[in-house]
Amino acid sequence: MIDINWALVAPLLVIQFILFIVALIDLIRIHETNGPKWVWAIVIIFLNTIGPICYFIFGRKTS
Amino acid sequence: MKTFIILLQKEFRESWRSFKFLWMPLLFILLGITDPLTNYYMEDILNAVGNMPDGFSLSLPDFVPIDILMASTGQFQSIGLIVFVITIAGMINRERQNGTATLIYVRPISFFALFMSKWVVGSLLGILSVSLGYAGSMYYTAILYGSVDTMSFIQMVMSYCVWIVFATAVALMFSAIFKTAFATTFTIIVIPFGVMIDSLIGQYWHFSPWKLANYSVQLLSDTHNEYYIKTLLLTIILLILAIIIGILFTRKNAGTTKI
Amino acid sequence: MIRIEHLTKVFGGEKVVDDLSFVLEAGTSTALIGPNGAGKTTTLSMLTGLLKPTNGSIRMNDTQDIRKEIGFLPQYPNFYPWLTALEFTEMTGKLNGVPSRDAKKQAERVLDFVGLTNDRSKKTSTFSGGMKQRLGIAQAIVHKPKLLILDEPVSALDPVGRREVINLLKQLQQHSTILYSTHILNDAEEMTDQLLFLKKGQLVEQGSLKDIRTKFDSFRYKIQFTSKEEASLFATQSQLPTTVEESYAFIEIKDGFPTMQELMSQLIVLPFSILKVERVTMTLEEIFMKVVGQ
Ligand SMILES: Nc1ncnc2c1ncn2[C@@H]1O[C@H](COP(=O)(O)OP(=O)(O)O)[C@@H](O)[C@H]1O
Ligand SMILES: [Mg+2]
Numbered sequence: 001m002i003d004i005n006w007a008l009v010a011p012l013l014v015i016q017f018i019l020f021i022v023a024l025i026d027l028i029r030i031h032e033t034n035g036p037k038w039v040w041a042i043v044i045i046f047l048n049t050i051g052p053i054c055y056f057i058f059g060r061k062t063s
Numbered sequence: 064m065k066t067f068i069i070l071l072q073k074e075f076r077e078s079w080r081s082f083k084f085l086w087m088p089l090l091f092i093l094l095g096i097t098d099p100l101t102n103y104y105m106e107d108i109l110n111a112v113g114n115m116p117d118g119f120s121l122s123l124p125d126f127v128p129i130d131i132l133m134a135s136t137g138q139f140q141s142i143g144l145i146v147f148v149i150t151i152a153g154m155i156n157r158e159r160q161n162g163t164a165t166l167i168y169v170r171p172i173s174f175f176a177l178f179m180s181k182w183v184v185g186s187l188l189g190i191l192s193v194s195l196g197y198a199g200s201m202y203y204t205a206i207l208y209g210s211v212d213t214m215s216f217i218q219m220v221m222s223y224c225v226w227i228v229f230a231t232a233v234a235l236m237f238s239a240i241f242k243t244a245f246a247t248t249f250t251i252i253v254i255p256f257g258v259m260i261d262s263l264i265g266q267y268w269h270f271s272p273w274k275l276a277n278y279s280v281q282l283l284s285d286t287h288n289e290y291y292i293k294t295l296l297l298t299i300i301l302l303i304l305a306i307i308i309g310i311l312f313t314r315k316n317a318g319t320t321k322i
Numbered sequence: 323m324i325r326i327e328h329l330t331k332v333f334g335g336e337k338v339v340d341d342l343s344f345v346l347e348a349g350t351s352t353a354l355i356g357p358n359g360a361g362k363t364t365t366l367s368m369l370t371g372l373l374k375p376t377n378g379s380i381r382m383n384d385t386q387d388i389r390k391e392i393g394f395l396p397q398y399p400n401f402y403p404w405l406t407a408l409e410f411t412e413m414t415g416k417l418n419g420v421p422s423r424d425a426k427k428q429a430e431r432v433l434d435f436v437g438l439t440n441d442r443s444k445k446t447s448t449f450s451g452g453m454k455q456r457l458g459i460a461q462a463i464v465h466k467p468k469l470l471i472l473d474e475p476v477s478a479l480d481p482v483g484r485r486e487v488i489n490l491l492k493q494l495q496q497h498s499t500i501l502y503s504t505h506i507l508n509d510a511e512e513m514t515d516q517l518l519f520l521k522k523g524q525l526v527e528q529g530s531l532k533d534i535r536t537k538f539d540s541f542r543y544k545i546q547f548t549s550k551e552e553a554s555l556f557a558t559q560s561q562l563p564t565t566v567e568e569s570y571a572f573i574e575i576k577d578g579f580p581t582m583q584e585l586m587s588q589l590i591v592l593p594f595s596i597l598k599v600e601r602v603t604m605t606l607e608e609i610f611m612k613v614v615g616q
Contacts, residue, residue: 004104008203012096015089022082031403031447049093056086057149061447063161063400069416080404162400166461169370170417171389318373322363322396322473 016049023052026060033059066172070180078184083150087188090146091196094138099131099203128204128211129283135200136223136280139193144230144255147192151185151234152250155313156243162321174314182235182306189227194220215283222279225295229272229302230254236309239316270294272301323348324369324469324499329378331364331523338364340523342378346469346516351495353510354503355610356520362503363397365520366473369501370394382468390419393462397473399454403447407438410446411460418465432460436490452483459490463498470494472502476509488512507606519613527613531606538609543573543585546598560588575601 023044027033033040040059043051078084101108124130155178158164167177197220201211233253237246261273269290275298278291324346331339339361346352354362367373369380371389382388401410411429420428433442436456441449449457455475462470475491476484492513494500504510510517517534519527527534546569547553553571557564562580565572573585582601589596604612 008100008206011199012093012100015093019086019089022085026082031445049090053086053090053146056082057146060081061403062081062153062157063163063403066417069413073413076409077402077404162396162398163402165372165396166394166399166401166414167417168372169389169392169394170414171387171419172417318367320372321400322367322372 019049019052020044023055027055030060032061034061035059064176067176067180070167070172070176071183074180074184078188083188084191087147087150087192088195091139091143091192092199094143095135095196095198095200096203098134098138099200099207102126102131102134103203103207126208128208129280131204131208132197132200132211132219132283133277133280135197136276139196139223140258140276141255143192143196144258145251147189147227148230148234148250148254149247150188151231152238152246153243154181154185154235155238155309156241156246159316159320160243164317164320165322168317168320174317175310178235178239178306178310178313182232182309185231185235186228189231190224193223193227197223211283219279219282222282222295223276225298225302226272226275226279229275229298229305232302232305232309236305236312239309239312270297272298324380324382326369327379327381329365329368329380330376331361331368331373332376333364338523339368339375342520342525344516344518344525344528346499346501348468348499349497350515351500351502351513352516352518353514354501354518354520355505355507355510356503357505357614359522360505360520361523362505362520363473364523366394366471366501366503369471391468393465393467393470395455395458395462395470395472395475398478399458399461401446401449401454401457403445406443406445407433407449407457407460408442410457411442411464414461415464418467420465429460429464432464433457435463435493436460437486452479452486455479455483455487456490459487459494463494468499470498470500470502472500474503474505477504477506484509507610511606519610521614534609534613535603538612539604541575541601541603543575543582544598544600544602545571545573545589545596547571548595548597552594555594556589556592559592562588 024041027037027040027044040055043059044055045051047054158167197216201216204210234246234250237249237253240246241249258273258276261271262277265271265274270293272294274290275294278288278294281288282291326345327343329339329342330337342365344352354365356362364373368375369388370392380388382391385391405413408426408429411433412425415425415428416422430439430442433439436459438453438456438460441453446454446457455478459472459475462472472491476487479487488509491500491502495513511531514531516530517528518525527538529537545553545556547556548569550566550569553566553569556571557566560573562573562585573580585599589599
């Protein structure tokens with residue numbers, strides 16, 4: 001097995017987790033999204049890192 | 064000047080409330096720390112994944128810090144840059160298309176102030192993201208591979224920031240000229256694809272804005288690049304040009320806002 | 323006073339606004355009236371500076387940048403969803419030169435005026451159509467503009483919302499110059515000093531409500547029968563020029579003719595019953611149709 005130094009990898013996981021949580025909370029609180037909310041929920045939950053970023057770029061409604 | 068401050072505040076508010084100042088830096092930090100980490104674990108990963116035949120020994124090159132920072136720059140120049148310019152290329156035209164610009168344009172603002180407020184906020188977003196991304200990359204590189212000269216590193220980051228500020232101006236210029244779909248397409252072609260194209264066929268010329276990123280990383284090495292200053296100057300000149308064109312088109316296309 | 327001369331806008335070879343000239347006197351209200359596509363929005367957009375006229379001029383007493391002196395409510399106002407009503411009104415006030423220290427107070431005052439006191443700290447993304455229209459009015463008056471330009475201020479609202487907004491506008495009317503467009507003529511009847519009738523980009527008639535009434539209005543007799551057939555039968559039999567609508571017959575009065583007696587003498591011999599006879603004036607809508615139909 002790979003001998004992973006968790007102290008090194010932890011920041012990576014923390015950042016991914018922050019992106020995930022912020023995107024999810026914003027999705028819950030936002031009034032309306034481009035496209036159905038539940039689709040974005042799936043995207044955020046199942047696509048690691050890319051999901052939250054895509055939501056921030058394309059999902060949030062700007063008007 | 065006063066309207067500039069008010070518009071600047073508005074842009075900051077928007078970027079802050081849409082979490083751009085959170086997720087963009089985080090994305091760049093992720094991109095920055097990916098390469099030092101994966102390269103470090105590459106041998107282990109390959110061993111774990113592949114059933115290497117006996118006697119086969121994989122020899123990975125021995126990376127030095129500058130290689131890793133170069134790899135991180137490659138990440139910024141591809142994924143990072145695409146995401147960044149998509150975000151910027153919608154800043155002016157989207158407001159016209161959804162009609163929110165109307166209630167701003169009917170007020171006595173100058174389009175210079177309007178464009179500059181967006182450019183300043185976009186640039187600061189880029190500078191913050193890139194700086195944190197490089198900081199992340201450098202931190203891991205220093206732990207895993209060794210350090211580089213601090214002054215050279217700062218110089219490199221600042222030099223790369225000139226490129227990001229240039230990219231912001233170009234994306235905003237297209238945003239002022241075209242609707243969102245076209246502006247995004249053109250910006251992606253000119254900025255991230257431009258970098259790719261320049262790296263493929265760019266050996267025939269020595270200075271262009273698309274080379275600035277690579278030249279910036281070269282600042283870490285001892286070799287002196289005689290074309291660096293010219294490239295930097297050219298980038299700054301084109302940056303100013305993009306801003307001027309952008310302001311002119313922001314004014315010219317003000318009437319296209321949905322009323 | 324604002325003077326508009328030979329205002330023209332061409333879109334793709336077509337004159338959408340064609341040589342308009344009119345004057346907006348200080349303190350008066352003017353209604354720009356016309357069916358959809360007449361060029362109302364285009365005209366107002368040129369007045370706000372959003373669109374450049376192809377031809378013609380807009381002049382306001384010794385003002386260089388007309389944008390400083392106007393407040394504008396678009397037909398469908400759009401707001402930044404990430405700002406609250408108060409933040410937005412404050413920002414727009416500041417952009418119009420309201421000093422920073424007064425901007426918030428002033429914004430609160432106009433939001434009170436439009437009845438958004440309790441909603442002022444909500445994000446505009448949660449606002450209903452009527453609330454948006456009222457916020458639209460607030461941002462248009464926050465800097466106390468000399469001229470208030472409103473594009474179909476009540477057309478998109480339900481009857482209750484319409485009533486509310488009309489009442490707001492009536493209050494504003496007392497101390498500002500207003501130019502608004504509408505295709506609903508009942509609204510114009512309520513609050514107007516000057517009427518501008520627009521048809522296919524051209525100004526076909528202008529004047530005060532009273533002038534236009536005396537010029538175009540005519541009195542008519544309106545006779546109600548029990549059925550459409552009877553009304554039609556009367557129309558063919560009578561020697562008077564008669565139009566029929568449902569079970570009503572209308573007879574125009576020209577130079578006092580026919581008199582009520584003359585009409586009665588014809589009605590009295592009819593073999594069927596008459597429910598009602600009255601002398602009526604035209605609605606503004608009917609006058610408009612008459613003017614525009616010419
Ligand atoms: N940007 C534009 N380009 C081309 N034609 C336009 C444009 N804006 C409006 N028009 C045309 O001008 C005419 C008048 O439009 P508008 O001023 O919106 O009328 P109204 O507000 O009275 O309904 C319409 O026929 C419309 O199709
Ligand atoms: Mg209209």
